[in-house]
Amino acid sequence: MASLSKPDAPRFDVDVFQNEYLAQGAREVNAIVTVTATGGGTSGGRPLGAAAPGPGTAVVLVIDCSGSMEHPNTKMRNAREATAAAIDTLPDGVAFAVVAGTNRAEDVFPGNGTLAVLDPYTRIHAKEALHRLKPSGGTSISTWIDRARKLFDAHPGTTIRHAVLLTDGRNEHETPADLQRALDAATGAFTADCRGVGTDWEVAELRRISSALLGTVDIVAEPSGLAEDFRAMMATAIGKQVADVALRVWTPANARVKFVKQAAPAVEDLTERRTEAGPRAGDYPTGSWGDESRDYHVCVEVPAAAVGNEMLAARISLVLPGPDGTTEVLGQGLVRAVWTDDLASSTRINPQVAHYTGQAELAESIRDGLEAHRAGDLDRATARLGAAVRLAHASGNEGTLKLLRKVVDVVDAREGTVRFRKNVSEADSMTLETRSTKTVRVKK
Amino acid sequence: MPQQTECPTCAEPLGPQDAFCGACGTALTGPPTLRDLPVVPSCPNCGSTELADGWCQRCGHAQPRERDHQEHEVTGVAAVSDRGLRHHRNEDAFGVAGAECPDGAPAVIAVVCDGVSSSARPDEASATAVTAATDSLVAALKAGRDPGQAMHEAIGAANRAVTALAHDGTPAEPGRHNNAPACTYVSAISAGGLVTIGWVGDTRAYWIPDDRESAEPYRLTEDDSWAARMVAAKLMDEAEAYADPRAHAITGWLGADAEDLDPHTVSFTPHVPGVLLICTDGLWNYAEAATDLAFFVRADARTEPLAAARALVTFAVERGGHDNITVAVLPIDPQVSPADHDDTLLDVPLPRAAADTDATVPLRRAEPAAN
Incomplete structure (x- = not known):
């Protein structure tokens, strides 16, 4: 276990669970890496006060306003109520916008291509603006994502940037390529949770979006459940304290990373998301962190070594890119490989x-x-x-x-x-x- | 260039005309030679000089650690320990020290422990036991305790220290050996002509006389092992017992889960010159019988104990180095002429045909101390 922390940042503890013993000739090393961030979020034990979340956090809610939201009309009404509940959950100081999503994206609040900073006054205006969420038109999610990205880009000072996309149908008024282009542009710019209301949307499609944007996907089968779900998502969003954290995996020469998966709280394959980060190291995005713990499954194939040898099969660190191009190491754990002729050790399953x-x-x-x-x-x-x-x-x-x-x-x-x-x-x-x-x- | 009066490499005195050191060959003038360049540590596996935190930053191989190979010599005893070839770390440990009895007579002690690999943190267990026993022996001898008593106290101290490791709050590692830290133990005291051995487990002591024709080498310890128990109980003959897969399972060790700790001690007075060896099974697995092991003990072991210990370790490594190897060599040189004493079993040449070459001679086995 290792952790490095500053008083104003969450503390990241990294624990590695593995059976490091390999039989002669074996090459595959598996490890579960548990990353626990504490002290930065809402329940880290520190008084919130001036350090409370707000400044630095930006939230954009994109509400599907396609024609189908009218059938039944409870969907639209519940979506409005859920948006109002979200506004009530967010603390003053959060930069905020509501977007109506159809076959185009329309700013509903504040409506001028920027985000509004929540205070008692803007809060009232935001809720008043929700009547403008009206069902009409189609579904082109790429325009929603593009709009959210532009809104966040207009506020370069924010670090935690989180969007919620609510839809009730398939992305049927554009091609998958359009969506992919929008996702490529948005990846790394903000994180997003996706919610499908009713049962006329496609799970794989929303999962593709939430995976790319490092958020969650869930179904809200009954529109009446939306308000509670939105409240919970906002509470999670304002608990985030560090964004753009990457899992950096160093491996020795001639080794190959077979896969890197988030294993808990949900399975998410990150293998293809690698970006090179110096000699023999690659970064896998993990998004933003509050007080939470996640598990990763790392599988590395190393060159075989003779019995009695010990090798560092991987060094796993949590890194935070700084504005000046440097990276800060938040925590680190080691994955080892030890070749043994003791069968009892090498056959033990972690x-x-x-x-x-x-x-x-x-x-x-x-x-x-x-x-x-x-x-x-x-x-x-x-x-x-x-x-x-x-x-x-x-x-x-x-x-x-x-x-x-x-x-x-x-x-x-x-x-x-x-x-x-x-x-x-x-x-x-x-x-x-x-x-x-x-x-x-x-x-x- | 200022006149050099001694070699910068080996401090050999130099003459004014010397261009090279006569002792080590260092060039004293001209461009620097390889010998003068700073030594940059490099990875023994791939040669990379990018090393950090004990790992090669290129090939990932662990870099040699302090305990991988250790040597120590003090007056009257030398010991060498080596990781061997098949284990990734050295779980053996040893200690050697000189001590002084109240009457000013010198004493020499050596302790060798082998961490039990099916226990947690065996490397810590052996190191902890060695430190506790060495400290205890030095203090007891200084306080004038009888060597047998000192030995019992040392084994007790080592056992308590290893037992304490189980309760030091180190969290159990999930999915692996969580038996309490444990190790085997052997130690020797040589004082005033008397040699005292104490042991628990299958670490051993051997007596190897200089003149192996006229005096028999002997194993002085009886393993706490499954095979030894079977033989002792006459349930199996030796060949049968040692062929069993359970043969080497130990029945005695130091640690929190050691039930009925039964330390064994034996004392004897050698009357001919020779060396006392105490060692781990990493050595004796390759030459089990005393006469076989004696074959690999250098003839000059008594005068060159460190060289003899190194040679024994090298022998075990060359045979495959399947386990960690540790051996301590204590030269014994009785200050009495052979005529001054009655022969004892240890000195008498035994008729080889009749003798069990690996017999143990429990001479004057000390009474177990009350704990």
């Missing part, structure tokens, strides 16, 4: 690694199973969701197991014997798919 390997498999089984179901391959769907039930049961992931039970009848959870339920609701099926990547931590 419980953390095993657990998260299982959780990643669980998410994949659910995705596969639901995909097979959509394709009409009921046998495969049943087999894959059966495997998911077995994994969820074995790892104690009760949340996911509960969602699975709404889609399949579980005959034997331990064996993974299931039958597809008749008349599975679309909402249950989408909820399972959306939340399939949520993991639980290792039982202590």
